[in-house]
Amino acid sequence: MDIWTVGTSSAVPTRERALACNMINYRGERILFDCGEGAQRRIMMDKLGLMKIDRIFISHWHADHFSGLLGLIQTLEMEGRERPLYIYGPPRTEEFTDRILDTGYFKRSYDIFVEDLVEGDVIAGDGYEVYPFEVEHGVNAFGYVFEESSQVKANKEKMEKFGLESTPKIGDLKAGESIEWRDQTVKPDQVVEKVPGRKIVYSGDTSKCDNLIKNSENADLLIQEATCLHEDIEERKNHTSAKQAGEIARKADVEKLVLTHFSRRYRGEEEKLKEEAGKEFENVELGEEGKRFEVKPHRPE
């Protein structure tokens, strides 16, 4: 599973950084979180698989998080897309998306399904779930959890110990039932292992809040906005400082923290943000345009 930070600037783009966009590659499917202006071109330039996008989750309706939606929708059309596209977001997502689709002259070769979400909703994908959680940004705003379904797998070595070959009975073991095999009883936990799913969290735009920490617990990767240094946080209401980003990661006990959404004030000095967060949480990296973060499968429990 790969995660790309496609755009990492806040509010306005800079020469080096485009507006908010993150993309997950889960077994070939691309899932987009936010779609700031320039997202489609960045995805194209880095050959990340624009046409494979099926779902787009908008964190909130500030333009730097959605201004690339219109262009992306239009390009999918030009590419002759036929399968539907799904767009999710906080309340008013349907209303705002309708407005985007009613601006200018369009023909559309594919369906777009739009859904206003509330905390508690779960979007079930193929082998994963995505769910929103409320964050604090002054307008309706979500963070999102991407959670891979846990898998039940037969361990080959253990199978061999029992002389078990590929047999429909493996299915029974995976389903939690004991089987009879060559005059002995084989219990599921003697052969079958559970592989916990991976968890990615995207904070969206938010001040440091309990709900973000709670929903980020034990994430493999937290993509966290870190708009400014802590000394500037008073001016940046509804945002998170790099220090706070580190605190959130530590409290939520995540595996890795990736910072994003940098104010251009720190252009060329983003390392300072990393350093500040690093004092709170060691395993931290800066998001960059088109940078790839791999999250390896978990070991069986």
Next chain:
Amino acid sequence: MDIWTVGTSSAVPTRERALACNMINYRGERILFDCGEGAQRRIMMDKLGLMKIDRIFISHWHADHFSGLLGLIQTLEMEGRERPLYIYGPPRTEEFTDRILDTGYFKRSYDIFVEDLVEGDVIAGDGYEVYPFEVEHGVNAFGYVFEESSQVKANKEKMEKFGLESTPKIGDLKAGESIEWRDQTVKPDQVVEKVPGRKIVYSGDTSKCDNLIKNSENADLLIQEATCLHEDIEERKNHTSAKQAGEIARKADVEKLVLTHFSRRYRGEEEKLKEEAGKEFENVELGEEGKRFEVKPHRPE
């Protein structure tokens, strides 16, 4: 006076080319013609003077010509703009701009005045006029003429011949009145010269049509869409081939032709478009992202 081709791709951006946008720098003021996605960032990256934009002319409401408007409007706000912005375009420009401004949560620090134009309207700027003309694109679509006002200047050498120094009487001469000076009569045409204004034409998206040729007559620079080679024009209804672009330039007797709006089909082979147009009209160049074309002042008549 400078003209930059900011974005030169048609329909979808490519790795090398952004969507439609052209900018004129007239004595410091920036005037934008179309604003495809990525325009603001490109203008920023090339330091072309984003904050100096006062007027934006939209040729027509296909997304590749306006998808950067939202982001640009928002960035001007973030930069603390106070003076108003003017947006012009064909019928429905007000309606579509309103929809853009009603998408997402905005605050606005400056006024935006939007005007639906019809052929015959003239937008008077400081030292220039812009007027739209109808082109053929299947939807309401304009090309635009940018015309510098002609200037009346006193010729210094001729002034010296009469022993004329800086005097309010020069104003009378410029206004077309003869004056008495050191016992002789000085007529306006003995001292004062007319400098014809420069003329830039932007075709927008259109098939080859008489109204485009008529409005392009004697332009110093024609920025002309040349979506495809002539062998492909049957598939590209409502667009112009490179050959036709050359024909338009020749018939309108323009000084220079700049091609833009290239289909990505010709990616890396744009020289073929230039060659094809070049057979019809010699002084032709390809538009490139951020490429600058200078139009020097005319000599006095």
